[in-house]
Every structure is written in C-alpha cells, then in structure tokens.
Amino acid sequence: xxxxxxxxxxxxxxxxxxxxxxxxxxxxxxxxxxxxxxxxxxxxxxxxxxxxxxxxxxxxxxxxxxxxxxxxxxxxxxxxxxxxxxxxxxxxxxxxxxxxxxxxxxxxxxxxxxxxxxxxxxxxxxxxxxxxxxxxxxxxxxxxxxxxxxxxxxxxxxxxxxxxxxxxxxxxxxxxxxxxxxxxxxxxxxxxxxxxxxxxxxxxxxxxxxxxxxxxxxxxxxxxxxxxxxxxxxxxxxxxxxxxxxxxxxxxxxxxxxxxxxxxxxxxxxxxxxxxxxxxxxxxxxxxxxxxxxxxxxxxxxxxxxxxxxxxxxxxxxxxxxxxxxxxxxxxxxxxxxxxxxxxxxxxxxxxxxxxxxxxxxxxxxxxxxxxxxxxxxxxxxxxxxxxxxxxxxxxxxxxxxxxxxxxxxxxxxxxxxxxxxxxxxxxxxxx
Amino acid sequence: xxxxxxxxxxxxxxxxxxxxxxxxxxxxxxxxxxxxxxxxxxxxxxxxxxxxxxxxxxxxxxxxxxxxxxxxxxxxxxxxxxxxxxxxxxxxxxxxxxxxxxxxxxxxxxxxxxx
Numbered sequence: 001x002x003x004x005x006x007x008x009x010x011x012x013x014x015x016x017x018x019x020x021x022x023x024x025x026x027x028x029x030x031x032x033x034x035x036x037x038x039x040x041x042x043x044x045x046x047x048x049x050x051x052x053x054x055x056x057x058x059x060x061x062x063x064x065x066x067x068x069x070x071x072x073x074x075x076x077x078x079x080x081x082x083x084x085x086x087x088x089x090x091x092x093x094x095x096x097x098x099x100x101x102x103x104x105x106x107x108x109x110x111x112x113x114x115x116x117x118x119x120x121x122x123x124x125x126x127x128x129x130x131x132x133x134x135x136x137x138x139x140x141x142x143x144x145x146x147x148x149x150x151x152x153x154x155x156x157x158x159x160x161x162x163x164x165x166x167x168x169x170x171x172x173x174x175x176x177x178x179x180x181x182x183x184x185x186x187x188x189x190x191x192x193x194x195x196x197x198x199x200x201x202x203x204x205x206x207x208x209x210x211x212x213x214x215x216x217x218x219x220x221x222x223x224x225x226x227x228x229x230x231x232x233x234x235x236x237x238x239x240x241x242x243x244x245x246x247x248x249x250x251x252x253x254x255x256x257x258x259x260x261x262x263x264x265x266x267x268x269x270x271x272x273x274x275x276x277x278x279x280x281x282x283x284x285x286x287x288x289x290x291x292x293x294x295x296x297x298x299x300x301x302x303x304x305x306x307x308x309x310x311x312x313x314x315x316x317x318x319x320x321x322x323x324x325x326x327x328x329x330x331x332x333x334x335x336x337x338x339x340x341x342x343x344x345x346x347x348x349x350x351x352x353x354x355x356x357x358x359x360x361x362x363x364x365x366x367x368x369x370x371x372x373x374x375x376x377x378x379x380x381x382x383x384x385x386x387x388x389x390x391x392x393x394x395x396x397x398x399x400x401x402x403x404x405x406x407x408x409x410x411x412x413x414x415x416x417x418x419x420x421x422x423x424x425x426x427x428x429x430x431x432x
Numbered sequence: 433x434x435x436x437x438x439x440x441x442x443x444x445x446x447x448x449x450x451x452x453x454x455x456x457x458x459x460x461x462x463x464x465x466x467x468x469x470x471x472x473x474x475x476x477x478x479x480x481x482x483x484x485x486x487x488x489x490x491x492x493x494x495x496x497x498x499x500x501x502x503x504x505x506x507x508x509x510x511x512x513x514x515x516x517x518x519x520x521x522x523x524x525x526x527x528x529x530x531x532x533x534x535x536x537x538x539x540x541x542x543x544x545x546x547x
Contacts, residue, residue, distance in 0.1 A: 339506065
C-alpha cells in the first residue's frame with residue numbers, strides 16, 4: 001500500500017469523528033457518578049482539581065502526539081515502547097491496561113444502562129436482558145467496519161454533550177441567585193477523591209487506534225486529543241458547578257446516582273428522563289469506542305509481531321479480537337460480576353494500569369529522545385505526574401491491597417505470555 | 433500476458449492463503465461453539481433456579497406489617513446503579529449469610545430483594 005493510499009484512507013476520518021472517539025470513555029456514566037460524589041465530598045474545591053487533572057493529562061496527550069508522529073498506526077505505541085524499553089513492557093502494558101479495563105468497565109457500564117432503561121423508561125424489560133441486547137447491538141455496529149461504528153460514536157458523544165449542556169443551562173437558570181457552597185479546603189476523607197480526578201481524563205488515546213495514521217496525521221491527532229480533554233473538562237466543570245447548586249453536598253456524596261438527583265432537582269421527572277437518555281448515550285459511547293479501539297490496537301500489535309500474527313491476519317481484520325472482547329464482557333455479565341462488590345475495585349485497578357501505561361509512554365519518549373521542540377521537560381513532567389498519581393491513588397484507595405494484587409496478577413500473566421510468545425521471535429525482532 | 437494483482441479476487445489462492453483461510457474458518461467455528469456452549473450454560477443455570485417470587489403489588493400490600501422484614505441483598509452495580517431503594521429495607525450481603533442469618537426470627541416473613 002502506497003503512502004498516498006494510507007493518507008487517503010486515514011484522510012476520510014474527520015476531526016469530529018476522531019474527537020468523538022477520544023471523548024467516548026471520558027464521558028462514561030462512571031465519570032458522572034465519580035464527579036457527583038467527589039463534588040459532594042470535596043465541595044467546589046474539586047472543580048480546581050478537575051482543571052488541574054485535565055491540564056496534567058494534556059501532557060500525556062502531547063507525548064502521544066509526539067509518539068504517533070514517529071510511530072504511526074495502531075501498533076505504533078507498542079512498537080515505540082518495544083524500541084525504548086523492550087519486549088515485555090511493549091506486550092504487557094498496552095494489552096493489560098486496555099483489555100483489563102475494557103472487560104470490567106464495559107460490564108459495569110452495561111449493567112448501569114440496564115438499570116437506567118428498566119427504571120426510567122420500560123420497567124417491563126429486565127435490566128440484564130437489556131444489557132445483553134445493548135452489547136449485541138454494539139457488536140453489530142462494529143462488525144461491518146469502521147464507518148458505521150464511528151458515525152454512531154459521534155451521535156452518542158454529541159448527545160451526551162448537548163444533553164448535559166442543556167441540563168446545566170436549565171440548572172443555572174433555575175438556581176438564579178442561589179448561594180454557591182463555600183470553597184473550603186477539603187477534609188482528609190475528601191482527599192481520597194482528589195487523586196482519582198486523573199481517571200476522569202483517561203481514554204483519549206483511543207483516538208489513535210482508529211486506522212492507519214500517517215505521520216502527517218499525528219499533528220491532527222494531537223489537536224483531537226487536546227480538544228477531547230478540554231471539551232470533557234468544560235463539561236465536567238459545568239455539570240459539577242450545577243450539581244452543587246442544585247443538590248445539597250451531603251446528598252451528592254451519599255447517593256450512588258448523583259447525576260439523577262441533580263437532574264431531578266433541576267427539571268423534575270422530565271429532567272430524570274432527559275438524564276436517562278444522556279446515560280444511555282454515554283454508556284453506548286464508552287463501550288462502543290472500547291469495542292472499536294481495543295481490537296484495532298490488538299491487530300496493530302499483531303502486525304508488529306508483538307502479538308501472535310493470526311490476530312492480525314483475519315480477513316475481517318479485528319474480527320477475532322472483537323469477538324474475544326465481547327465474549328469476555330458477556331461472560332462477566334452472565335456470571336453476575338455486575339452484582340459483585342469487587343467490580344468497582346477491578347475497574348479502578350484497570351484505570352491504574354492505564355495510568356501506568358501513560359507513565360511507560362512518557363518514559364519511552366524520554367528513552368527514545370524524541371521529545372519534540374520543548375525538550376525533555378514535558379515528557380519528564382508527564383512521567384512524574386502519572387507516577388505520582390498512580391502512587392497517590394493506590395495509597396488513598398479503600399482497597400489498596402486488592403488493587404495491587406489484581407495488577408500484579410495481570411502483569412504476571414502477561415509476563416508468562418510474553419515470555420512464551422517472544423522467545424522464538426527474539427531474533428526476528430532484532431533483524432527487523 | 434495477463435497479470436494478477438494481490439487484490440484480484442479471481443486469482444487462484446496460494447497454498448499459504450488457503451491454509452490461512454482454513455485456519456480462520458476453524459477459529460470461527462471454535463468461537464461459535466464456545467459461544468453456544470456458554471449460552472447453554474447460562475440458560476441451564478437460569479432454569480435451575482426455582483425461588484418463590486413476590487410481585488411488587490403483593491409486597492406493597494404487606495408493607496407496614498410488623499411481621500415483614502425486607503432484606504435488600506443487592507451489592508456492586510446492582511445496588512449502585514439502581515435509583516430505587518425500598519424504605520425500611522435492611523441491607524445484608526448474601527455472601528456473608530452465615531453471619532446474619534440468625535439475626536432474624538424464623539416466624540417473620542423475610543422478603544429478599546436481589547436485583
């Protein structure tokens with residue numbers, strides 16, 4: 001395939017589709033729950049943390065922009081890590097972080113969507129049946145190829161964005177001159193929600209797995225990732241501000257559905273239904289981009305011979321990885337993982353692994369000496385922030401031992417697989 | 433002389449391509465078989481559960497009775513994602529039933545809310 005063909009293929013994907021892909025995971029229902037609870041616990045102080053976390057993740061977006069300029073394509077990230085740090089990190093971190101989180105967070109999100117559909121719209125439809133139907137629908141969206149899934153992704157994300165902006169506008173009008181809660185410094189308990197603010201801006205890198213990006217597309221990808229992070233930050237800031245003005249802080253921190261409480265307080269039953277549609281769109285957007293992006297990353301890694309080649313040689317390209325991922329989520333749903341109290345810690349462990357992957361990317365950029373115009377300071381700052389955030393989240397979490405054990409178990413499993421796969425191919429890599 | 437490009441579908445398949453096609457077919461069959469087996473397993477499990485159920489209308493009529501204890505044993509996302517919580521229900525973890533089973537008198541009507 002010539003470079004022009006590659007350019008043409010990737011040129012079909014426009015800015016808005018790519019931004020929707022980058023924003024999908026950030027605007028998941030999990031983010032709305034975490035945002036509402038954190039606003040209730042830390043108060044308006046959390047808004048500052050939110051902006052800080054967005055600023056810090058922009059550093060990671062910049063590093064990815066640099067990386068994809070030199071190593072374009074869905075397998076570029078893993079190839080760069082392999083050249084900088086070796087085969088094991090290249091195999092383990094991208095796969096462990098994304099596949100692990102995809103399975104658990106999709107299970108949680110689909111279960112949430114099931115409850116929303118059942119409780120807000122159709123009580124006669126069983127929640128688990130709806131979760132399975134939604135998973136099947138998203139699988140069907142992704143089977144024919146990129147175009148349909150990406151168009152749907154744009155509609156989902158646009159719905160979430162417009163829906164939350166409209167609800168926020170209604171909330172601001174309704175609140176009028178209502179007093180804003182005091183900007184007090186957070187208590188010790190509230191510190192627990194400060195470090196995980198970084199989780200709100202994880203997943204923007206999924207925009208890089210959309211197709212065969214040429215080096216020329218990397219600059220566009222940087223703009224896409226920055227746009228998605230800033231857009232999400234604006235939306236969270238707006239909704240957070242409206243939430244604390246509409247619902248008492250104690251109620252926001254105590255409820256498991258703070259967004260519903262805020263929507264109901266703003267527009268009553270209509271607000272609740274409106275928020276229901278936003279939640280369904282947000283669930284579809286988050287799971288859809290994981291089903292679209294992660295299998296393409298696996299295909300890209302197979303093409304780079306970091307994963308077994310059969311995963312990338314299928315006539316339908318990402319058919320096998322997509323089915324594997326969907327089977328994993330379906331199995332988790334069917335085995336009742338949605339009702340397990342361990343699901344949320346597993347999702348946090350997945351986010352932590354993803355954050356660790358960001359740290360590995362920053363380290364790779366430093367090792368490869370492709371820091372871009374600003375020298376080594378920005379990737380080094382990104383590495384520091386990701387590592388510090390990782391440790392901070394782990395130390396302040398309620399289940400630190402479980403998170404650590406989960407991550408070690410996944411990485412150890414990846415280590416064994418990596419050893420088995422890489423041993424006969426090591427010479428091939430060096431020759432390439 | 434007629435040339436064939438790699439994208440030409442009328443070109444006869446090479447041995448390697450035929451092998452890849454066979455391999456792909458085998459993988460698809462395996463996936464379908466695993467999927468069917470999993471579906472059957474879930475169906476059997478669902479059919480095996482014969483727990484007496486109560487409708488919400490029946491429960492509504494019983495609300496307020498001193499002999500009624502509602503135990504909400506939803507955990508994880510079943511609890512977190514639901515907006516509805518029954519007033520007066522006690523939360524217990526079904527995984528730790530041994531620890532709390534003795535707390536409730538046997539002459540009371542226990543209603544479990546699990547999903």
